[in-house]
Structure formats: structure tokens, C-alpha cells
Amino acid sequence: MKQELTALESSFNQLLETLLIKKLEHEEFTLKLSSEQSQFTRFNHAKVRQTGCVADGSIELTLMAEQRSSSRQFPFTGNWEKDWQKAHQALQELRDEITILPIDPYLVLPSGNNTSREVHHSNVLAQDDVVSSILAEVAALDFTGIYAGGIVIKAYGDSSGQKHWFATDTFTLDYSLFISSGKAVKGTFAGSNWDVASYAAKINEAKKQLNLLSHPAKELPRGQYKTYFAPAAVADLLQMLSWGAVSEADIQQGNSALAALSRKEKQLSAKFSLKENFQLGLVPRFNELGEMAAPELAIIENGVLVNSLVNSRTAKEYQKDANGANRSETLRTPEISPGNLKFEQILSNLDTGLYVSNLHYLNWSDRPTGRITGMTRYACFWVEKGEIVAPIENLRFDESLYRFWGENLVDFTNFQEFIPEVDTYENRKLGGSLVPGMLVNDFTYTL
């Protein structure tokens, strides 16, 4: 594998160097690589539903000239002859196209001198061992989910001489354990080293929760309930901030749920603080222009929006300071600060209400007011006088973030959990979010 990695890096470097030679004086370019060699094994009923491996890679070449730009994406295989043929064709097409496009007044040219190289080696399961290693532990359970593991590479180069290489070897196991009633416990196991004992401990922990689910489910009427959200549920709510909220462009263009916070018409609880924390080291710090984000960037401090995510293009358009945000100004490595609620106090402080482990299918029901709808899912329980009484039938919620992260926020837990990113649309994503659990008053459930 090391040899293959070296070959890919050499091929990428050769592509970059050749483009630098071919570049005309008035032209600038960026070159981005996304590559992976992944195994995906899908399980259902503790059996294999689908299993296979994917070797994929693509290059995006963006050409800029005369205040215009266009891009071409093409396969990257590591075979120099084939890859250069495609790159050369792309360059020619871009030169033909670019002159007939409209002028882009906010075009940002690459200009920095950043370079970086990170290669994280690991000890993930051998391809042939994945199935038996995972299923032997859960053979007697209704286990379902997916193992995704292997090498992911993100690289960047440009005409100003910036160059970044980030390669990491990781895995995620995203699974659910069901009982016959249809109730389930969800779990994730992720990292760069497969540790047999840790995996067994995770499954044993889930088995204990399964016992709690076997009680008859309680059907609750719609209404407002005090609710504890476990870290995985908090991570789901947090993800909404990447969809029309923390982006400066969205704020400027009337498209942000945090516009009222930005205008200081509303505020959140002083207990709520959010930052981007690249010190976790799980995702590349460079963006689509080769710019490096700061190791940490505060976004919301004690309920006040102190920074939105601003990329260089938005900064140019709205006369703001860029802070290394990506093209879509989304959170890449978010962390919500812990609070004071101790693990052993969760149920007693909740007293009577809902314990929500996971959420499902979130969407803005009214974005300008920060209102989010979605469903409870997996191990969610009704709690009375500090004791778990019964699992619940899933409930729909519809509630504003200005309430649950504002006046109704009781506290965050004093511990955080890392919730790994398990998204595999187009390619396997990296990183995740570091979040605590949270206790909220009067959360609104509607159906």
C-alpha cells in the first residue's frame, strides 16, 4: 500500500509540475485531488448483504484568466500517460471556454505560499478479515450497518506554488442492533487501528441498552417535554448549522437561520459555545485555494456569534476578512464546548421527560426563524423521577434553535463524545464532530 501511495503522490506532483510549465503568463490555476481505496461491507441480520472495494480518484483543474474561471474534473488513476492525456485535454478545453464566459468580479486567484504534508498510517483490518472480525462478535444479534475503511487522499497544488498532501488510513463501522419489536440501539466505532477489545466493549454496551428497549413502548401525546439529547443527537442538530446558517454568504444573501443572531436581534444561551477545532487533526486544514485555516476558530462564544465562516470569495464580495473557510462555508471539524452536567446527574436532572439518543431526517421547517423539524430515532426513552421507564414510539419535533440553544437550554454535559462522519456520498468523508450531551426544557413534539 505504501508503494501505491508513493506512486499516486509522484504522479500528482508530476501533473502539477507539468501544468506549471504549460501555464501561460496570464493564467493561474488550482489543482485538487480526491482519491480513495475503500472497502465497503454492508450487513443485515448479522449477515453480509453487499461487500466490495472501490478504487477511485479524480482531479479538478480550475483555470483562471482575464477575470474569468472554469473547471474540469477528470479521473486520476496514477497512470501518468493516461492522467496527463486527460489533464492536457482539460487544459485545452478550459482555454477555449474561458474567454467566452462573463467576467467574475469576485474571482480570487491563488496567492499564498502554504505547503503541508501529512500522512497518517494505521492498522485497519485486512480486506479478507473484515467480515469474520465484525460478525463473529454479533452472530447472535440482529446486527445491521456498514464497515467502510481504507485510504483517503486529499491533495492540492496551484500556480502560485502552494502544495498540500493529506493521506490517512481510517475506518468507520456504523451499526444498529435491533430487537423484534423494531426498536434499535445505534453505535459507531471508528479510528485508524482496529482494536478487538474496544469493539467487543462497544457491542457489550449496546447489548445492555437493548434490554431497556424490550419493555413495551410508551406512546406520548404531542406537547412540550424536558429532553436530554445524547451527543449523537446533538451532532445531528449541529449539522444543520452547515446548511444555511454559519456561512457568511448565506447571512448576506438572506439565506441563514443565524441572520437574527448576526443582527443581534436574538441571542443564544451563554452556555453555548461553538468552534472549529482543526487541532483534532482528522481533516485537512487547507481549503480549495490552498489557504490554511487557523488551528481554532471561535464561531459562537457564550451565545454570541463572534465569527461566521468566510471564504476569500465572500470576503471580497462583502468586504470581510476571510478565515480559511471552504467553498461552501460549512463546518469541517466542529466542537461544542462542554458544560457542567455530570454523567451521573443526567437522569436525575432530567427528572421526568425524554432521553433521546439519536435524531433522524432533520430539515428546516422555517429557516429564517431557525425552526427545525425531524424525528426521534433508535434508543429513546421516557423517564420518570430520574428512572428510565419505557422506550417511546418515535416522535416528530418542530422547534427553533433560538429556544433549544437559547432560553430553554439547561446545560451541556461536562463530557464530550467524538461522533465520526460516516457520509459516503461520492466518496468517503473524514472527521466528525466533538459534542457534549444537552438538557433542554420544553422541547416541542408535534406528532
Add this chain to the structure above:
Amino acid sequence: MWSELTKAIASFHIPADWIGIRVVRETAANRYVRDGIPQANGKSTTEGAMIEVLVNGCLGYAATNSLQLESLESAAEIAYKQALAASKWLIYPFKETERPKVVGEYNSPFLEPLDALSPGEINDLLVRMCRTLKVHDKIVQTTASINTSERESWFVSSNGSEVYQKFISLGTNYGAIAQDGAIVQQRTNNGWQAHCYQGGWEVLKQENLWQRVQQVGEQALELLTAEECPNTCTNLVLAPDQMMLQIHESVGHPLEIDRILGDERNYAGGSFVTTEDFGQLIYGSPLMNITFDPTVPGEYASYAFDDTGAVATREYVIKEGVLQRGLGSLESQARAGVPGVACARACSWNRPAIDRMANLNLEPGNASFAEIIGDIEHGVYMESNRSWSIDDRRYKFQFGCEYAKLIENGKLTKTLRNPNYRATTPEFWRSLIKIGNQDSWQMYGTPYCGKGEPNQAIWVGHGSPVCVFANVEVFGGGS
């Protein structure tokens, strides 16, 4: 391509019971303008091979973006090892009959080829759209985009299959955001990315294109001063552009047999439908007739064969309100023992095929739009989806629309903003009391139906007439 792939299969040194290769080559262009300024001009080409191998009843796969013979050979060996390692743990012993021999070809119909307009001309169109959308200073954002795609696929197998399919498609999207202080309203052309079709530039050139662009801008502005949708239970009239989402979420997904079998429980979820329900579940009112129809010319997910080689035909999924068959591939049909359709599809060469809904259409009834509105004493008419959420069994849902009108005494009266509704799936479809005729039937599509582990976003098409549902909970926005 045929000879290369056939040669490749012949050269593989693996003792497999069946081998298939599916090659996909796709070039997609995305051009996007905001407020008259270009934001994206790009083309992406993807090309690769998915090799599947059947060993001892277990399918293994390996996908590679290199089509050189040695890469295909190497992938075949990986696929073989994957199948072998999993064969002791297989969920169902698949047979070669689930991958029948098939030979044929499909080509999307089109009139004007995708290269009929230059990138400059396309950008000029998009800039003009933004200018036309900007009907007032309170329009704070205008956007317009055009996506085109030319996708070819070749499927060959060790039992003699040879299928070639070529898909030409075009999607357009434009919209405006209006703002007055804290009030923000968005209006798009029938909902985000709803205009997706197979075909060439003729898809864009509708007679009333520029009037429609201006109307979208005007309606965004109109929503700023509109009343909030009332909180009440009433007659709900849904336009075809919202019915698209309704059919997709509350009929399409719950009828996918792989969901019913539990494959999706860890990600997208299961279903409230069981295998025993087929042939007897009263899903909706007798007015409800839903077809799986990959044969509609120009609909976004039309095709002649699915990605495992099953021949695609039009089938009733729900007839007169009764559930007839599921949306399940030959593999799922074998596992579940219920009738399905040709719907094993993959988003590209780098993902294995799974059960997908393709085109799913609600068949028209007899009522004209005027008759439908004229018969309603009180109700709300909603257009264009803006929010969607449904539980993992596809039972409890809540959807929001961009634009609505109050219906009073048989007439559309005041414009309403922030219209939402919620219900449960069977209760909702059983409350279908009137269905529009062919004149009100409209066809839309979306490229972003998400499902599967590993994840896949795929294209689907939906056609529907206008529909009336009785006694539905509707409500407005927050404050």
C-alpha cells in the same frame, strides 16, 4: 467497448459462477449564476468499471476507475476474494437467474443536442434569468443554474449479456429570495431542482419561459406581505410539484423491498409496509393509482434495462388504492417472495446496484382544476416543496411548501406564506378525495434521492395531477 469488456471477462482467472462488468462514462456540466455573477462553470467526467462476481451464492464487487485490462483483472480478483470471504456469512444464496442474459440498447429522446448552446450562450441565459427575477429592490438574491449530463453505460456478463444505454438529461433551476427586515421568503420554479428531464435544449425552451421567470420573482415579493398559513385542519389541495415529493417520500420509499427486508434500517430506515401487505393493503382511497413507469419519454429516470440487466416495464404498484407490488429488483424479489419491478440501479460505476424507484407516477383522474377548487368551501392550495422530513418507517411526515393560496367558497383568494402540513402516510392517502385530470398532470424529477450504504444519490422522476386531501393539519411558520 464491447470487445474490450468481453475480452476482459474471458481473461479473468477466477473460478466464479458468474461475472458481470458495468462500465459507466458520464460527463456532466454545471453552470450557476447568482445575482448575474458567474459562480460555477465546470464539467466533470467520471469513468470506471464495476465488476461483480458470484461465488457460492455470494456476490462480491470491485470498482476501478482504470479501464486497462490489468486493472480490470486485478479488480476481478478482489471481487472474487470479497465474495469468497463473505460466502460463509451470506444473507441469501443468489443465483445466476437473478442476473439473466439480456441484449439491447436504449437512447434518451432529444431534439436539440447539449452542444447546441455554447458555454457563453448558457451563461448569457442565466444572467438574463437573474435580471428578470430581480423585480424589486427587496429581492436580495437571484439564482439560476443549468445542469446537463451525457451518460453512457455498457453491461456485459459471462452469460452473454450486452446492454448499451445512453442518457441525455438537462435540469434547470432558478429562484429568488425576498427580504423585508426579519421576513425572508424564497420562491423557485416548482421547487429546488424539480425541473430535471431526459432530453436536450428543447427542455428549457418552454413557450412561457420568461413570463414564468418573472412570475417567480414577483411571487417571492408577494410572499413578503402575505398572511401566515393558518393553523387548522382543512381540505388540502396539492399542486403536482408538491405531489412529486409526496409520492416520493410516502409511496416510493416505503415500497422499496430492500427497506422492507431490513437492508436500509441502519441508514435510511425500514418501512411500515410488510411483505404480507402485498396484494391486500389498502394504501389509499380508490382514486389512487400509482405506476412504476420507466417507459415515459423524457421522464428523468426512464430506461430500458436496470443495472443488473432486468427488462424495464410499466407496472401498477398501487391500483385503486390497493398495494399490488413492491419496488424491488430481481434479487429482492427472490429474497422477499413478492412481485417487484426492474429497479436495481446504481448512481455510478463506483457503487453496487440497489432497489430504486425510478419513475413513479400518480395516474390522472377526471376533475379539472376549476372543478376541484370550485367544489371546496374552505381549504388551502399549496405549491412547490421547500421542506421535507419523514420518519424511518415512512409513516409520520411533515412537509412545507413555498407558496399557498387560501380557498374560500370555491375560489382561490389570499396568498399565504410558510405553508406546512403534517400527517401519517396511510391516513393521508386514504383521505384523497379528488384527483385532477390529464390537463393538470405534470412531470418533474430530482437528481438527489439519497439512499444506500455506501451512500448513493440518484435521479428519479415523478408525474402527478393536482390532488385534494380531506381534513389535513396545516400550519404556518415560526416567530
